[in-house]
Amino acid sequence: MTPRVLISDKMDPRAAAIFRERGIEVDEITGKTPDELAAIIGDYHGLAIRSSTKATARLLDHATNLKVIGRAGIGVDNVDIPAATARGIVVMNTPFGNSITTAEHAIALMFALARQLPEADASTQAGKWEKNRFMGVELTAKTLGLIGAGNIGSIVASRALGLKMKVVAFDPFLSPERALELGIEKVELDELLKRADFITLHTPLTDQTRGILSREALARTKKGVRIINCARGGLIDEAALKDALDSGQVAGAALDVFETEPATASPLFGTPGFISTPHLGASTTEAQVNVAIQVAEQMSDFLLLGGVTNAINMPSLSAEEAPRLKPYMALAEKLGKLLGQVLGDQVRGVSIEVEGAAAALNQKPITGAVLAGLMGTYSQTVNMVNAPILAKERGLDVKEVRHEREGDYHTLVRVTASTPTGDRCVAGTLFGNSAPRLVDIFGVAVEADLAGHMLYIVNNDAPGFIGSLGTALGEAGINIATFNLGRRAAGGEAVALVAVDDPVTPEVVARLCALEGVREVVPLSF
Numbered sequence: 001m002t003p004r005v006l007i008s009d010k011m012d013p014r015a016a017a018i019f020r021e022r023g024i025e026v027d028e029i030t031g032k033t034p035d036e037l038a039a040i041i042g043d044y045h046g047l048a049i050r051s052s053t054k055a056t057a058r059l060l061d062h063a064t065n066l067k068v069i070g071r072a073g074i075g076v077d078n079v080d081i082p083a084a085t086a087r088g089i090v091v092m093n094t095p096f097g098n099s100i101t102t103a104e105h106a107i108a109l110m111f112a113l114a115r116q117l118p119e120a121d122a123s124t125q126a127g128k129w130e131k132n133r134f135m136g137v138e139l140t141a142k143t144l145g146l147i148g149a150g151n152i153g154s155i156v157a158s159r160a161l162g163l164k165m166k167v168v169a170f171d172p173f174l175s176p177e178r179a180l181e182l183g184i185e186k187v188e189l190d191e192l193l194k195r196a197d198f199i200t201l202h203t204p205l206t207d208q209t210r211g212i213l214s215r216e217a218l219a220r221t222k223k224g225v226r227i228i229n230c231a232r233g234g235l236i237d238e239a240a241l242k243d244a245l246d247s248g249q250v251a252g253a254a255l256d257v258f259e260t261e262p263a264t265a266s267p268l269f270g271t272p273g274f275i276s277t278p279h280l281g282a283s284t285t286e287a288q289v290n291v292a293i294q295v296a297e298q299m300s301d302f303l304l305l306g307g308v309t310n311a312i313n314m315p316s317l318s319a320e321e322a323p324r325l326k327p328y329m330a331l332a333e334k335l336g337k338l339l340g341q342v343l344g345d346q347v348r349g350v351s352i353e354v355e356g357a358a359a360a361l362n363q364k365p366i367t368g369a370v371l372a373g374l375m376g377t378y379s380q381t382v383n384m385v386n387a388p389i390l391a392k393e394r395g396l397d398v399k400e401v402r403h404e405r406e407g408d409y410h411t412l413v414r415v416t417a418s419t420p421t422g423d424r425c426v427a428g429t430l431f432g433n434s435a436p437r438l439v440d441i442f443g444v445a446v447e448a449d450l451a452g453h454m455l456y457i458v459n460n461d462a463p464g465f466i467g468s469l470g471t472a473l474g475e476a477g478i479n480i481a482t483f484n485l486g487r488r489a490a491g492g493e494a495v496a497l498v499a500v501d502d503p504v505t506p507e508v509v510a511r512l513c514a515l516e517g518v519r520e521v522v523p524l525s526f
């Protein structure tokens with residue numbers, strides 16, 4: 001059957017041309033409402049999008065034939081990845097095609113802020129000739145604070161260094177070697193806030209980065225700082241930014257992205273010193289040609305040949321290995337995710353051991369899946385293909401060990417993370433050669449299915465704890481799905497892995513932390 005692709009956002013015509021050349025039927029239908037899209041999506045095997053189309057679980061419920069979603073760009077926060085994965089839909093992006101263009105937009109906004117270009121233009125064209133009103137600042141010798149030094153952040157850094165700025169960066173995954181190579185100084189966030197004359201954001205929007213420039217953080221900035229956001233809305237508290245502009249704490253702010261898009265109204269609009277563009281970071285001819293060609297080639301390869309490139313939710317695999325490796329990769333990714341969520345930026349290296357039946361398999365995809373799970377906690381563009389490269393760039397020491405002998409389990413994957421405070425190890429097996437199960441968490445035997453929303457709780461083993469935990473969750477309206485317990489020794493440190501039906505908010509986590517005997521609570525999501 002001839003595959004059919006729907007292009008539902010405005011895309012360079014080369015995308016459609018490639019699909020047609022490769023024998024794929026393609027329709028370009030943009031500007032549809034979610035209901036209109038839901039009514040037609042069932043006819044397509046591929047969906048090519050930018051950021052306007054929202055590939056929600058509801059839309060995907062109607063996508064009965066969809067096999068692949070291709071994002072012509074970087075951010076996939078408009079795609080419900082778990083929902084796509086659950087429906088067996090591969091989600092691909094083009095991680096590098098628009099990076100230069102977006103970095104250039106950040107630099108353009110930095111210049112616009114420094115010289116108040118939009119206001120000066122409006123005033124001049126209004127016939128005012130206000131030469132004395134627009135006193136600017138030089139960029140030379142100023143300090144640029146980068147929050148996020150990945151693909152785009154590092155290009156911004158190189159351009160800023162060319163402008164003779166000093167660049168400091170906050171990025172927990174920036175290795176000292178990479179910082180040296182980029183010619184920038186790695187600092188903590190507080191230090192960056194204190195020192196930067198300009199701050200530019202280049203992180204994905206994650207639970208860790210949401211509101212990274214909060215009211216409190218803005219209050220700790222150098223007075224008169226200028227702020228640029230070409231990454232994602234939600235990284236800055238927009239109400240606090242408005243107040244900081246009004247008070248003069250922040251001298252200027254340029255946003256390309258907003259918490260709610262399209263941003264047709266905002267308290268920031270009209271504020272002196274505020275500049276905005278309508279999510280134009282990737283909007284150059286060159287970038288749009290790059291991402292259109294890449295997405296069409298990748299999607300065609302997948303639909304016609306089964307080749308997988310730049311997939312967010314699926315490893316690259318040959319057709320023969322795939323069926324046997326698939327459950328191992330699911331297990332490995334869950335173990336990596338577990339370590340990433342519990343240990344955060346403490347991980348300096350990982351050792352991936354396969355034991356028993358697992359030792360007979362190609363270990364690379366298993367390692368790739370561990371790294372994708374681990375690094376995916378911090379960056380949305382990580383996948384099986386780029387996770388090992390990203391890990392290397394960040395100086396993560398990765399070891400692979402193979403034990404052919406069987407231990408307590410017929411097959412086992414063990415992942416040991418090295419951290420500044422010592423090694424932390426998790427291990428899992430496959431039940432019935434297909435169902436991933438955690439069997440060891442940091443030296444405590446716990447048998448658990450890592451799925452959905454969970455809580456990792458460390459507490460003092462004492463009578464009454466489980467009751468008080470259940471009550472606290474019940475009072476918060478959170479239903480417990482499964483409860484898995486383990487302990488080092490009676491009366492010693494105990495571990496609970498609790499599966500819950502809903503996400504647990506930071507407020508509920510704080511309430512659980514306050515329960516007697518609780519040492520640590522980490523919300524997990526798989």
Ligand SMILES: NC(=O)c1ccc[n+]([C@@H]2O[C@H](COP(=O)([O-])OP(=O)(O)OC[C@H]3O[C@@H](n4cnc5c(N)ncnc54)[C@H](O)[C@@H]3O)[C@@H](O)[C@H]2O)c1
Pocket residue numbers: 074075076095098099102147148149150151152153170171172173174202203204205206208209230231232256257279280281282283378379380381382
């Ligand atoms: N405005 C636009 O049109 C436009 C265009 C392209 C990309 N983007 C967005 O720009 C952002 C960056 O893209 P990229 O390609 O550079 O991504 P990337 O994954 O290459 O880099 C992201 C960086 O953020 C760092 N990071 C993660 N968590 C962090 C934290 N808590 N604190 C500090 N740093 C943290 C990561 O370590 C990584 O180095 C993404 O959100 C992407 O969607 C926007």
Ligand SMILES: O=C(O)[C@H](O)COP(=O)(O)O
Pocket residue numbers: 050051052072073074075076098279280281282283
């Ligand atoms: O993540 C991205 O690639 C950018 O936000 C670009 O979005 P766009 O394709 O809608 O311009």
